[in-house]
Amino acid sequence: DQQVKQNSPSLSVQEGRISILNCDYTNSMFDYFLWYKKYPAEGPTFLISISSIKDKNEDGRFTVFLNKSAKHLSLHIVPSQPGDSAVYFCAAPLRNSGGGADGLTFGKGTHLIIQP
Amino acid sequence: SQTIHQWPATLVQPVGSPLSLECTVEGTSNPNLYWYRQAAGRGLQLLFYSVGIGQISSEVPQNLSASRPQDRQFILSSKKLLLSDSGFYLCAWSSYYEQYFGPGTRLTVT
Numbered sequence: 224d225q226q227v228k229q230n231s232p233s234l235s236v237q238e239g240r241i242s243i244l245n246c247d248y249t250n251s252m253f254d255y256f257l258w259y260k261k262y263p264a265e266g267p268t269f270l271i272s273i274s275s276i277k278d279k280n281e282d283g284r285f286t287v288f289l290n291k292s293a294k295h296l297s298l299h300i301v302p303s304q305p306g307d308s309a310v311y312f313c314a315a316p317l318r319n320s321g322g323g324a325d326g327l328t329f330g331k332g333t334h335l336i337i338q339p
Numbered sequence: 340s341q342t343i344h345q346w347p348a349t350l351v352q353p354v355g356s357p358l359s360l361e362c363t364v365e366g367t368s369n370p371n372l373y374w375y376r377q378a379a380g381r382g383l384q385l386l387f388y389s390v391g392i393g394q395i396s397s398e399v400p401q402n403l404s405a406s407r408p409q410d411r412q413f414i415l416s417s418k419k420l421l422l423s424d425s426g427f428y429l430c431a432w433s434s435y436y437e438q439y440f441g442p443g444t445r446l447t448v449t
Contacts, residue, residue, distance in 0.1 A: 257437065329382040
């Protein structure tokens with residue numbers, strides 16, 4: 224059963240515009256969320272995270288928003304750049320066991336394509 | 340700084356052959372270590388995790404196994420590969436909730 228869902232397999236955005244990637248989750252006990260970026264044939268790279276006690280976290284061009292009542296989070300990239308073209312994964316700790324030692328559960332990813 | 344290594348980078352193996360993938364971490368002691376698999380068109384699935392030498396937890400039933408013979412070494416094995424074992428295998432270590440991944444091994448079972 225997929226606890227973290229990314230319903231858009233792909234997203235195409237023009238360079239310079241805002242990219243918005245969405246993620247929904249089913250487990251209301253999740254207390255931490257992460258976004259990863261992955262290029263083909265490489266391991267995922269940690270991008271940004273957010274604790275459930277916050278509703279926004281910003282790091283440079285990347286901002287993650289969390290709406291706990293809707294069990295929804297989104298990643299905003301602005302302005303979008305060609306190097307942002309990659310697959311983006313949303314993730315949450317597999318179990319709320321403290322410190323995330325049990326590993327992460329991932330969505331299926333959204334392929335972001337930045338068009339010139 | 341911490342670095343994580345995986346080898347081999349790519350592997351083509353026939354059905355029924357054994358498998359051994361290795362992962363090592365540098366720059367940290369007693370890390371939590373993980374094996375994930377990404378099958379074609381799917382997200383990352385956690386296979387095993389380890390919180391210390393000799394301590395292995397399995398997340399999904401399969402014909403794969405894992406071992407942690409040393410503090411910073413994590414090995415993924417199989418005695419007999421299946422076609423369904425094809426995929427991209429990723430090793431990771433964690434710092435609190437954040438996990439940091441190695442470069443991955445592309446396994447093709449023919």
